[in-house]
Amino acid sequence: MFRLPEAMERVWLMRARGMREIEIARELGVSRQAVNKALRDARVKLFEAFFGLAEVFSWEIARVNAEKGFMVARGRCLGRSVRVYAFYIPGKGLRAFFEGDFPDYVLRHAVELGIIDEPDREKLINALES
Amino acid sequence: MVRFGGHWSEWVLTGVIGGLYLCSLLTGIEALSTIAGALFWLSLPTLLFGRRVKVKKNRLVLEVGWPVTLFRVEIAPEEIIEVVDLERAEGVLPLRYYRPAISLTLLWVSVGILGLIQDPHWSFVWFGWIYWGIVGVIPLLFPKKAKKWSVMATLAFGAFMSCLARLLGIKEYPMYIVTSVILVPFITDVRERTVVLVTEKGTYLVSSLSDREIEEFIDNLRRLISGSGGSNVPAS
Numbered sequence: 275m276f277r278l279p280e281a282m283e284r285v286w287l288m289r290a291r292g293m294r295e296i297e298i299a300r301e302l303g304v305s306r307q308a309v310n311k312a313l314r315d316a317r318v319k320l321f322e323a324f325f326g327l328a329e330v331f332s333w334e335i336a337r338v339n340a341e342k343g344f345m346v347a348r349g350r351c352l353g354r355s356v357r358v359y360a361f362y363i364p365g366k367g368l369r370a371f372f373e374g375d376f377p378d379y380v381l382r383h384a385v386e387l388g389i390i391d392e393p394d395r396e397k398l399i400n401a402l403e404s
Numbered sequence: 405m406v407r408f409g410g411h412w413s414e415w416v417l418t419g420v421i422g423g424l425y426l427c428s429l430l431t432g433i434e435a436l437s438t439i440a441g442a443l444f445w446l447s448l449p450t451l452l453f454g455r456r457v458k459v460k461k462n463r464l465v466l467e468v469g470w471p472v473t474l475f476r477v478e479i480a481p482e483e484i485i486e487v488v489d490l491e492r493a494e495g496v497l498p499l500r501y502y503r504p505a506i507s508l509t510l511l512w513v514s515v516g517i518l519g520l521i522q523d524p525h526w527s528f529v530w531f532g533w534i535y536w537g538i539v540g541v542i543p544l545l546f547p548k549k550a551k552k553w554s555v556m557a558t559l560a561f562g563a564f565m566s567c568l569a570r571l572l573g574i575k576e577y578p579m580y581i582v583t584s585v586i587l588v589p590f591i592t593d594v595r596e597r598t599v600v601l602v603t604e605k606g607t608y609l610v611s612s613l614s615d616r617e618i619e620e621f622i623d624n625l626r627r628l629i630s631g632s633g634g635s636n637v638p639a640s
Contacts, residue, residue: 334492337493404547
């Protein structure tokens with residue numbers, strides 16, 4: 275299962291929550307350069323994971339955001355075209371959902387990262403699609 | 405050919421051309437509009453066309469300028485924050501990635517309105533500034549899933565401009581609606597497919613008329629990110 279290394283994941287999550295690099299560096303007691311390097315490496319790993327996931331399942335990528343850790347793609351399920359939403363959830367790894375069938379923990383994660391302001395399925399789909 | 409767009413030089417150049425015309429109208433110095441005209445025709449083949457996108461030494465290379473490269477942007481995979489395929493991201497508003505287009509539209513419309521007031525003999529030309537300033541931004545105001553509305557808005561705007569031109573006694577008044585009708589296939593079928601790359605340095609656009617070439621570009625991007633992209637491999 276794909277997971278970011280623990281320290282990298284912590285830095286990525288802090289950035290995804292909206293903290294600036296300098297604030298993260300101060301909070302963790304490391305240099306700003308170290309934070310920048312961790313973020314850059316995390317983005318590459320996330321892109322790689324999302325692109326890999328899309329390739330395995332033959333999904334057509336519409337959007338990949340490595341900063342907030344999500345992907346929007348188009349796939350086929352039972353012969354019909356469906357929307358696929360994938361997220362990188364800290365502690366859990368990659369999770370993908372068809373047609374916005376999100377469990378509660380995904381909605382909470384999206385609120386935590388500031389993708390939406392309240393745990394609402396429609397709002398999340400709207401935010402990912404627009 | 406997969407080509408590059410969205411470099412700051414394109415926005416600056418278009419702004420300078422509009423700005424020079426505006427200054428010419430405000431000050432009455434005709435040399436400024438002559439310089440703007442010369443800049444426009446010179447820039448058409450040299451600056452306003454991005455070159456073929458390449459992958460070199462594990463970096464995406466985007467270049468602008470013809471016959472020589474005037475600007476070059478190299479993007480390392482770790483600098484990329486977001487990748488958006490505007491054709492597949494059906495709800496994404498393209499204007500979000502073309503922010504400078506708003507101020508340029510305002511500039512072009514200002515030139516047109518000011519020109520109409522100061523020199524009504526050339527109404528046809530000033531209407532052109534207003535028309536092209538607005539019509540260029542209409543497709544950016546609608547996401548792909550609302551393409552139908554983009555077509556309707558373009559036609560409605562063309563009809564509105566033609567009616568206005570007729571009221572003002574401009575002989576060439578049917579031209580605006582006719583141009584809008586001609587533009588419709590370019591909004592629906594012949595339009596370029598664009599992939600937006602949001603990076604730490606800025607936002608860049610990679611476009612092609614061919615779906616296959618864009619697929620190849622995305623595939624090359626994927627290989628570049630996963631570290632297996634070969635050196636000197638063209639992106640298309």
